[in-house]
Amino acid sequence: MEQLVYKKPDSIRDDFKITFCPGCDHGVAVRLVAEVLDELGVRENTIGIASVGCSVFSYDFFNVDIVEAQHGRSMAVATGVKRSKPDKIVFTYQGDGDLASIGIAETIHAMTRGEKVTAICINNTTYGMTGGQAGPTTLLGQVTTTTTQGRRADINGYPIKISELLKEIEGTAYVARVTLDSPQAVVNAKKCIKKAFEAQIKGLGTGFVEILATCPTNWKMTPQQAHERVRGEMSDVFKPGIYKDKVSEAK
């Protein structure tokens, strides 16, 4: 007898083309977002924002309407969409370079306005698409193509702690940092992503999830080693957890 063990979410295209490197966490993150859209029953009412970086081809896999933003401008584009169509579910899917470096102003101000949108940020401590340069979240000591001796605080400054920063903003309703390094972590990440969408649906403010993700290609690691790094030095600096949860408070 056949038993259905896994079904592709409707929010993933039938003809999906994954453009990510093998072993990268993006694929899991995309699936979780798609499953949440399915479970909330909002796929047909959703507009996504594709950001510049590894996620620019979001429309190749998400089966929802998508508009591409300029680099870093996703939260401003999301604002324009949501304010024009307040009944739509709007989300951005961005990297840490997009959201926390070139787009930090748009991110902070959209959240300060309490825009009813959801932002998903993939933090892999590097600029993945351009070949592994140092980014806003690159850890001290981390070797990249632009910090070949390792990131030094006196020269390159410090890694930015996105969730800690955004939880302080009054307009955010949900802020969480998650990992995808184990089955339990994946289950937890999905719960958090769902909450971040519920924050929007309930009109509480901006929902935000930072996903500590692997970049085996640029880290020059196997996927297993990369997940070890997420569990180890990345989680030491960027502590996973729920930083703000107005969704549960509102229940």
Added chain:
Amino acid sequence: MRKKELLKGNYAIAKAAVEAGCQSYFAYPITPQSEIGEYLSSEMPKLGRAYVSAESEVAAISMLLGAGSTGVKAMTSSSSCAVALMQEGLSFIAGDEIPCVLVSVMRAGPGLGYIYPSQGDYFQTTKGGGNGDYKIITFAPSSVQECIDLTYKCFYVSQKYRTPVCLLADGMLGQMMEPAVIGEYPYEEIDQSGWALDGAKNREARHIASIEREQETLRQRVEKIFEKYNKILENENIFEKYETEGAKLIITAFGSIARIAKAAVKLARKNGLKVGLFRPILLNPFPEETVAEIAEKAEVILDIELNCGQMLQDIKASIAGKVKIPVKFYGRPAGVMMTVEEIYKQIENCYREITEKKYGTACI
């Protein structure tokens, strides 16, 4: 019948945007156009429409991109050094074929310059500062009434052709008051449901993006956009010709300077000088053929602008290889507005050269 009101240019533009059905407005304040945002900040919420005070012009143009992608009529307004910040977004919006309206009320530059009226951003608007092959369709008003009528036109053209359109005014038009009528929006509504994003219900998911991996597809897409510009030039080319029939000297000017030039031309005609005025209203794409036709029977063109010679380049290009007459220029960087007497003097000087058949030196 709607009544004439005494209106400031900026308020006229804002009121016309409301009348045109603008659903979303995003902007950051900058003189000399801040009244547009002030007016819309109170009016839009009353009508259940969107007003967002953006954190920067970079954000404002990005919000416009997002709003336009849903098919609603959307607008931003700004000036010079702040429009400079929008160039990235404008390139994306043009590549995405997203309809929206940019109101650009020029002030003096470069840099902060000052808030004086200027025409120094003709190049910024028509040649663009964003990357890639694209055009921002541009209409230039020369009166408060035209600020209203052309705001309507901008919304219509943007929605009809799915393209960003700029209303290019200046500090004089934005700040001056004169009687004008906020008439009804005169154009048909253009259905945007065939492409706009509103959720993939009972249809395939859509995406709007400027990125394109296939070389051939990218080439074809940009070519298609340029075919659209040709259609706009063909169908939407509006201009003013005043006393150009039989004119030996043609004055070319746009926007606020053109109305001062027109007064000078009137004076010249009164004094028996055969002078005419050509004022392009559609500035981009530039009506080269129209200019060449008008230049055909003239002996000299005198281009007058409140800048160091920007539209001048398009006037010269328009007649190059077609009409062999000198194109002279009178202008200066912003700071002091021109007077009718001053322009009349330039007309007289040029005209004397025509009668004496001496076209040697520039009039400036």
